[in-house]
Amino acid sequence: MDKQQERASSETKVTETKAERHKQRQKKLKAGVDAKIAAAQEEKGILLVLTGNGKGKSTSGFGTIARAVGHGQRAAVVQFIKGNWECGERNLLEQAGVKFYVMASGFTWETQDKQQDTAAAEAAWQQAEQLLSDDSVDCVMLDELTYMLSYHYLDVDRVINALNNRPKMQHVIITGRACHRAVLDIADTVSEVLAVKHAFDNGVKAQVGFDY
The missing domain is CATH 3.40.50.300 (P-loop containing nucleotide triphosphate hydrolases)
Structure with missing residues (x-):
């Protein structure tokens, strides 16, 4: 593998790592939002x-x-x-x-x-x-x-x-x-x-x- 291929491979791994971290953050965020929605069951005039x-x-x-x-x-x-x-x-x-x-x-x-x-x-x-x-x-x-x-x-x-x-x-x-x-x-x-x-x-x- 030449240097250009190594660089491309490294950049791909970095991109994949960032994407996975973003996915995990969003999953955590969604879980928190879903929990709040589940807990908010009261209906009343605001x-x-x-x-x-x-x-x-x-x-x-x-x-x-x-x-x-x-x-x-x-x-x-x-x-x-x-x-x-x-x-x-x-x-x-x-x-x-x-x-x-x-x-x-x-x-x-x-x-x-x-x-x-x-x-x-x-x-x-x-x-x-x-x-x-x-x-x-x-x-x-x-x-x-x-x-x-x-x-x-x-x-x-x-x-x-x-x-x-x-x-x-x-x-x-x-x-x-x-x-x-x-x-x-x-x-x-x-x-x-x-x-x-x-x-x-x-x-x-x-x-x-x-x-x-």
Whole structure:
């Protein structure tokens, strides 16, 4: 065997060794995943919190609502602080039968009226409470609810009580920055969206079809 053949043979053995190691790692990984799947047998409604300072929390929540609708489930959305301006997700999802309830006062820094904001939050929350007691609704999104607790427009205990006593199989999605610890404590899944960079901070205006 000449040197070129020896080199080729050696490279083949190295490749085969790497392939075998990869195979063994993947087998170990699969065994771990299979074990977790086998252990996860409970079925229940999930409380998902999407929080953090990054962009995309509501977008992610609407994606989950769309998924539920795609499976023929009934979903509803309560939007806090967003106001009555056009919302692309609402335009689409209402056509698919998703009910929207919107806190019409808009962002609290625009109204600068705590009494008005508190009354608007109360009205929106009453709609939320009805949804959270309706076992025919499979998935409820409480968009930007976290601000209602941060600004003390809603009582934390009242919110926690409604979440804890909702129908067993009802899923709930809560979005917004700085989620209250009491909500985080009862959540099943919490994802924090990290703000690395945002176009708006560099003077780029919010754009139709991408930002709203």
